[in-house]
Amino acid sequence: MxxxxxxxxxxxxxxxxxxxxxxxxxTAGDVALYTALYGPRFAVQSSEAFARAIGYSAAPxxxxxxxxxxxxxxxxxxxxxxxxxxxxxxxxxxxxxxxxxxxxxxxxxxxxxxxxxxxxxxxxxxxxxxxxxxxxxxxxxxxxxxxxxxxxxxxxxxxxxxxAKAVLPDVLGEGCPPLDLAGHDDALAGSRFRWGDYAVGEKIDHVDGMTVEEAEHQLATRLYQNTARVHFDAHAAQGSRFGKRLIYGGHVISLARALSFNGLGNAFHIAAINGGRHVAPLFAGDTVYAWSEVLACAELPGRSDVGALRLRLVATKNLPCAAHPLKEGEQYAPGVILDFDYWALLPR
Amino acid sequence: MxxxxxxxxxxxxxxxxxxxxxxxxxTAGDVALYTALYGPRFAVQSSEAFARAIGYSAAPxxxxxxxxxxxxxxxxxxxxxxxxxxxxxxxxxxxxxxxxxxxxxxxxxxxxxxxxxxxxxxxxxxxxxxxxxxxxxxxxxxxxxxxxxxxxxxxxxxxxxxxAKAVLPDVLGEGCPPLDLAGHDDALAGSRFRWGDYAVGEKIDHVDGMTVEEAEHQLATRLYQNTARVHFDAHAAQGSRFGKRLIYGGHVISLARALSFNGLGNAFHIAAINGGRHVAPLFAGDTVYAWSEVLACAELPGRSDVGALRLRLVATKNLPCAAHPLKEGEQYAPGVILDFDYWALLPR
Amino acid sequence: MxxxxxxxxxxxxxxxxxxxxxxxxxTAGDVALYTALYGPRFAVQSSEAFARAIGYSAAPxxxxxxxxxxxxxxxxxxxxxxxxxxxxxxxxxxxxxxxxxxxxxxxxxxxxxxxxxxxxxxxxxxxxxxxxxxxxxxxxxxxxxxxxxxxxxxxxxxxxxxxAKAVLPDVLGEGCPPLDLAGHDDALAGSRFRWGDYAVGEKIDHVDGMTVEEAEHQLATRLYQNTARVHFDAHAAQGSRFGKRLIYGGHVISLARALSFNGLGNAFHIAAINGGRHVAPLFAGDTVYAWSEVLACAELPGRSDVGALRLRLVATKNLPCAAHPLKEGEQYAPGVILDFDYWALLPR
Structure with missing residues (x-):
């Protein structure tokens, strides 16, 4: 066989x-497609000039x-x-x-x-x-x-x-070179809020919504050379539980992360993923919204350039997030599709 | 907040x-996506070899x-x-x-x-x-x-x-290096018509039509990191005037410009935008057609390599342009969606 | 005119x-789009490191x-x-x-x-x-x-x-440099089956299916600067035989080829196309499946690094290929859309 x-x-x-x-x-082609698929606006990844000005050898x-x-x-x-x-x-x-x-x-x-x-x-x-x-x-x-x-x-x-329930702060800096914050332009970065401006318990509605099309999630999932059949085969999906193609869970994470720029513009680097649950499936035609909660703030041992925020990133479908929907009793609230727990780095 | x-x-x-x-x-990724989204065929932007042969340092x-x-x-x-x-x-x-x-x-x-x-x-x-x-x-x-x-x-x-109602010809050459027309191959460029072959008042139907899908304009608009909600949020759009997502006006301009290659193949560079009106909205599923009118022909001071055409580029939806639709009395004709006035450069 | x-x-x-x-x-942008459109997984084209390890100067x-x-x-x-x-x-x-x-x-x-x-x-x-x-x-x-x-x-x-009904084996190596098979890692390539493991008459169902969206084939066809109207103009297509846009036949070939990785993972290079027939049209919303038959095995004169398989690649729509559908009597079976005959190279 x-x-x-x-x-x-x-x-x-x-x-x-x-x-x-x-x-x-x-390649630069993958990066451009990623931008076209989700619309991220973090300056470090978007601009060679910005990345170099703060100490990266190139845009990561x-x-x-x-x-x-x-x-x-x-x-x-x-x-x-x-x-x-x-x-x-x-x-x-x-x-x-x-x-x-x-x-x-x-x-x-x-x-x-x-x-x-x-x-x-x-x-x-x-x-x-x-x-x-x-x-x-x-x-x-x-x-x-x-x-x-x-x-x-x-x-x-x-x-x-x-x-581990969460990654410990001491390894969070490994994926980030020492930054030269003198070269960090908050206006170009799109946010005046740095690490010290966030507080535990703070909740941020990211406001915007993004509707997903079949072509988009298929392009994305193929770009990642992910071959899970449920994302691509509408013919077979007719006989499945949902009757249609399922969207790759990672597509939701990327959409929510891109939306989170509005409110977390300086959270330029994901240092660690503590955990993640795909609470409910997403289908083409649905609109994704997101909100974040600051779960913890941590200094990085020996570094004064960046600090870490532990963030819960919640994504919903067809449900704006001004009310920060999450759970009803023990259960996730209807409309919640992602409960994602990660550490992000921000300049101090 | x-x-x-x-x-x-x-x-x-x-x-x-x-x-x-x-x-x-x-990046080259952005350029490839632009090609995939609109299908432009101007040789100068498409080919490093062509661009260098006429005097550019690289394909612009x-x-x-x-x-x-x-x-x-x-x-x-x-x-x-x-x-x-x-x-x-x-x-x-x-x-x-x-x-x-x-x-x-x-x-x-x-x-x-x-x-x-x-x-x-x-x-x-x-x-x-x-x-x-x-x-x-x-x-x-x-x-x-x-x-x-x-x-x-x-x-x-x-x-x-x-x-200004129109940009003056004396600045039109600034974005275009001196061209070596000995290196300009009209067959590769796709048109034997140069600047001197166009006359004021000439109207050109660009013939072809291009249907737009939701995924396409969303990919484009995110590629430009344009965050206007009306283009992305189908859930919120249900309660809007049109009940659906609106397509970014710039998407229409790019489609019409790419269609205009058929008839204006040597108009390789947009030197200036004199004005533009988005006359009516475009929605996914609509088909865009275009036609052009030559409004003026101008020499560029001190340059014998290129000349400028002032062009009105009209785009329509679901309306082929053999009859050059524009206005009915004072009003734009039904189906017209764009009235765009620009200067293009062509080899002489 | x-x-x-x-x-x-x-x-x-x-x-x-x-x-x-x-x-x-x-450009690298074209390559990334090609990956996003079809999901090919052949290591030689996907990885600079893999390509160089076997003797290419870069990933082809x-x-x-x-x-x-x-x-x-x-x-x-x-x-x-x-x-x-x-x-x-x-x-x-x-x-x-x-x-x-x-x-x-x-x-x-x-x-x-x-x-x-x-x-x-x-x-x-x-x-x-x-x-x-x-x-x-x-x-x-x-x-x-x-x-x-x-x-x-x-x-x-x-x-x-x-x-010629088929390209002769003696020219099949021209597009492939001499390979250093010591650098060929079958695990990274995704298949332990090399040229000698295939036999004439062998049939391989490629299992997976891929549904095509309008946005996808339009992006692809524009990327190739292919201007055939039937692929792009839904308005004009309303009056056509099929009433809708037709998908570029080459899109089907690329989908079937990408699907064929599952079973032909080491068939990294298409050396020649012997013939091809687009048996029936493909439309958006259809799901493409594929299977292959080994028509011939050929050594390449003077080369011990690679051998050639002559393959019939059959694509279907909305019809899984476990039964290797092809013809019913003289006619192609319903659901068959492509009958493609090519030579692929595999490491020996």
Whole structure:
């Protein structure tokens, strides 16, 4: 059989290391498409001149574009037979990526747990993205519910990894060079609010909304060489639970992040992903809104140039966020689609 | 309040100079997307080899892509609360832009006039786009009708700037290096008609039509980092006058310009924008057609390589242009959506 | 008349050589868009590092992107008044194309045959794409049925060229440098199956499906500067046979080729196109599936690094390909849209 239908739960074994296919050179074309798909406006990624003025050697590639490319490679090997994408944890952006860098990904199976129904199981992996020099640029854990090939096969020995609830501040600076803040122009950056201007508990409605079209999320997901069928095959989707194509969850994260510029214009770098939940699916024609809550403020050991904000980024569909919708009792409120917890760096 | 909802009429004062956010390095990715969005076929912008053969140091970036990027930056500060985009004047492309250049924009408030209803006012700005060396690449005036925050507030002192009806020929060559016409291959350029072959009053139907999809204009408008909500938010648009997303007016200009290649293949450079009116809105699913009229022919002082044509570029929706539709009496004819007046350069 | 409405059958004469307009520099932006449009995952084109490790000087541009750009230039001169695109033959990719190369195209009329109805005729051309050094990168024959301007005009002298049914193996290596297979990492390439692992008669279902949106094929076709009206003008299409826009046949080829990665991951280079038929039209909203059959295996004279597979690539719409649908009796089976015959190279 020359065609791969992807791994089933039985095919994963603890400690397996999978080398994912198709290394990918990131180009100015990818960056332009990322801009066209989401409309980010952070000056550091948008302008070579701005990036160099504050101490970067060149404009870095958007952290989420790096995430999507690194993640996309894992799909054919990890999640082609996934029932659900359950979560992320301990995501760390450890080195900036620049145009011209080539990214590749490996994943290690770090946990396995059969679901009670016996027809699927949770696979935990640690995925690592490296550049052409072998440097780790991104490391994150992820767990997915994967179908079994044969519902009757015996369960693997169960092993659930312990994953940090949040990345500790001491590694948050690794993906950010020392900044020369004398070169930081707040007007060009688009915000006069720096790290010290945000307070724990502060909630920010990002105001704007963005409607998603089928062509847009398909272009994005293919750009990341992510092959999950649910995003592309409307014919097969007719017989699925939703009857239509599902939008890649990472598309929602990128939209919400781009919207968050309005209110978080100086939060130029995603240093870490503490966790993320795709609460409900997004479909073409829906409009995404977002709001943020400041969960924590942290200094970075030994650095006076930047500080970190731990942010909850909530995205909704067809529901403006002036009221900061999140939960109703224990449940997520209708319309909430993403609950994302990350660390961003801002100039001090 | 960390989120910006944009300026209202009361927030503008004569002489204010606004530094707009997010400088932008123009890349080969932007150029490719521009090609994919509109299909321009002018050889100078399409081919490094062609551009160098006639004396450019490299293929210049399409003038309208420069316009859209420079313009896009002004939206969050100028027109987020605009009721209508009223006009442009005195737009001059003063220096070619190349891949790798970083563009930024400032705007000066040059006029203010409260509308008679008292709930809005016209804001006149002069916007200036500069490259990373501080050189002005584009300068244009624009006026928009902007809502007041409080309909009751007293009016500003009225001041309406005098704007030239047309840019004078003596500055039209500034954005175009001296050309070596020995290197100009008309077959590769796609037209045997040079500047001297066009006559005042000549009308040209550009024949082809281009249907616009929601994904296309959203990709374009985000590429320009233009944040005007009316282009992106279908949920909010349900309650608006049109009930759906509006297409950015600049998208129409670029489509019409690309269509105009068929008939104006040697009009490779937009030297100036004399004026422009978005006569009616365009929506996704509509098909754009275009025709041109030669309004004037001008020599450029001291230059024998290129001449200028003043062109009226008319775009329509769902209305082919063999009959050159424009006005019925005083009114624009149904189907006309753009009346655009510009100077183009052609080889002599 | 400054506008071109394209050539009619009467306008073609045997031996005519047409220099097509708009040379085109291929950029990293084009490559990124190609990835976003089709999702190809061949490592050689995706990664500078992978390409260099096996002996390329840089990552080559996808062969089909080269084909579409070279082909697109011919449309305004050859097929604007085509009734049908009848076939291709003897297509040879003779030199790799890299980012930065500028492509231009000429076509020679090599055959003419009036259709029996007298209102149209078949035009045979040999089109040649060259880079900025004048090197031929692609040569192919194509024939199209072109309308006559006047149904009554007398027929041209008939001449039908003899075209090879298949390209001979001895030229298949020209577009591929000598490879250093020690640098070839099958895990990164995404397939452990090399040339010797395929057998004549083997059939491979590529499993995945890809739904096409109007915005996607329009972006693609404009990227190639292909101006065929049927792809872009929904208003005019209302009165046409199908009542809607037709998708460029090349779009189908690229989709099917990208899907074929799943099963043919090491078939990194299209060396030649033996023939191709667009069996039925594709429309937006349809889902494309594909399967392949190995028609022949060939060694390349003097080369031990790569071997060639002659492949039939069949694409369908809204019809998964587990049963390898092709013909029912003499006729193509319902749902089949493409029958494409090409040579691919694989490492040995």
């Amino acid at each position: 020359k065609t791969s239908s992807g791994r089933f739960f039985e095919d994963f074994h603890l400690g397996d290391v999978i080398v994912h296919a198709t290394p990918r050179t990131v 590639v958007d952290d989420l574009l790096v995430f999507h490319i690194v993640f996309g490679k894992t799909v054919p090997d990890i999640s082609l037979n996934a029932v659900a994408n359950l979560g992320y944890a301990d995501g760390r952006f450890l080195k900036p990526v620049f145009v011209g860098d080539t990214l590749s990904t490996t994943s290690e199976v770090i946990g396995l747990k059969q679901a009670s129904a016996g027809d699927a199981g949770i696979v935990y992996v640690r995925s690592i993205g490296r550049n052409q020099h072998g440097d780790i640029v991104l490391s994150y854990a992820r767990w997915v519910l994967v179908r079994k090939r044969q519902p009757g096969t015996p369960a693997h020995a169960e092993q659930v990894p312990e994953l | 960390k989120t910006s909802s944009g300026r209202f009429f009361e927030d503008f004062h004569l002489g204010d100079v606004i530094v707009h956010a997010t400088p932008r390095t123009v 970036v399409d003038d309208l892509l420069v316009f859209h990027i420079v313009f896009g930056k002004t939206v969050p500060d100028i027109s987020l609360n605009a009721v209508a985009n009223l006009g442009y004047a005195d737009g001059r492309f003063l220096k070619p832009v190349f891949v790798g250049d970083t563009l930024s924009t400032t705007s000066e408030v040059i006029g203010l006039k409260q509308a008679s209803a008292g709930d809005a006012g016209i804001v006149y700005v002069r916007s200036i786009g500069r490259n990373q060396h501080g050189d002005i690449v584009l300068s244009y005036a624009r006026w928009v009708l902007v809502r007041k925050r409080q309909p009751g507030t007293p009016a500003h002192a009225e001041q309406v700037p005098e704007l | 400054k506008t071109s409405s394209g050539r009619f059958f009467e306008d073609f004469h045997l031996g005519d050589v047409i220099v097509h307009a708009t040379p085109r520099t291929v 541009v996808d062969d089909l992107l080269v084909f579409h750009i070279v082909f697109g230039k011919t449309v305004p001169d050859i097929s604007l008044n085509a009734v049908a695109n009848l076939g291709y033959a003897d297509g040879r990719f003779l030199k790799p194309v890299f980012v930065g190369d500028t492509l231009s195209t000429t076509s020679e009329v090599i055959g003419l045959k009036q259709a029996s109805a007298g209102d149209a005729g078949i035009v045979y051309v040999r089109s040649i794409g060259r880079n900025q050094h004048g090197d031929i990168v692609l040569s192919y024959a194509r024939w199209v049925l072109v309308r006559k301007r006047q149904p009554g005009t007398p027929a041209h002298a008939e001449q039908v060229p003899e075209l």
